[in-house]
């Protein structure tokens with residue numbers, strides 16, 4: 001298997017790909033590939049229901065919340081959240097800015113209204129997460145939006161704001177299913193699947209049922225959460241293959257010991273890479289401040305651009321894929337989502353040590 005540290009679409013568990021290959025031409029004795037099944041068939045509906053059930057089990061999703069499968073990526077949720085949550089009375093979304101993705105989420109909300117910044121780490125070059133105590137909202141707050149893990153900068157929330165009656169909305173695209181989260185504290189959680197959940201093409205939304213408005217028929221049908229809720233995410237043709245792969249990834253996660261099993265391995269992987277950075281006497285330096293370091297995206301630089309380029313080019317020669325930082329900040333980034341085995345992080349740490357001793 002390639003040493004794939006891409007940020008997304010990211011590596012999938014090998015066992016999942018094997019299982020998909022096994023079932024590829026004949027899904028469950030149907031004589032058809034899963035790609036060929038009608039989304040109205042009982043076989044497909046049970047794939048979808050199984051994915052919902054497994055996600056609910058793994059994340060301990062309470063009955064107060066519903067799981068929806070949509071398309072359009074996390075990026076479409078930047079629009080759907082304000083569309084569905086803003087009301088006459090509660091007319092403003094509040095945003096904690098922790099990176100490019102939260103800025104983009106807020107930019108979309110600006111097209112529909114007048115969102116406000118509740119707190120921001122922009123002045124600190126997004127090296128940290130603002131203190132929960134610094135978050136400010138008015139009486140007009142329809143929701144508070146956060147990005148739980150900042151894929152580009154490599155920072156992550158460790159505890160979440162307590163917002164009382166104001167719905168907490170989280171873009172969890174790059175850390176959903178990597179650690180336990182108390183779902184009951186959130187109004188909406190959303191994420192594109194292409195990191196921890198499986199393939200691109202399906203977006204998962206976990207929403208508190210009382211935020212799904214039956215009276216929102218003025219909204220475009222496909223932008224209305226109620227459409228998906230009412231039709232078990234089968235209003236129109238869903239991304240059926242992506243939902244199938246998602247169900248296999250969820251089963252794999254369960255087989256790995258569920259979230260607590262996965263979290264333990266994730267911690268080991270991240271600790272190993274951060275230790276390599278910290279013990280390098282400044283040869284490598286992490287972008288994120290220590291208390292805010294992401295367990296999913298390890299971002300670092302070398303002493304200058306030239307050395308960073310050399311590192312990336314040697315890494316490529318040794319078979320490491322996707323270690324370059326996002327085009328907006330440069331540097332290096334190792335994305336170590338659930339499917340990345342500890343052994344691949346050990347290979348990377350070993351390479352980093354060898355590169356340092358030669359340079």
Ligand code: PLP
Pocket residue numbers: 007008072073074075076101147149150151152171172173174191192193
């Ligand atoms: N939010 C975060 C935190 C992301 O990491 C990404 C993509 O990497 C997005 C949103 C955009 O997701 P999508 O490509 O599914 O629209």
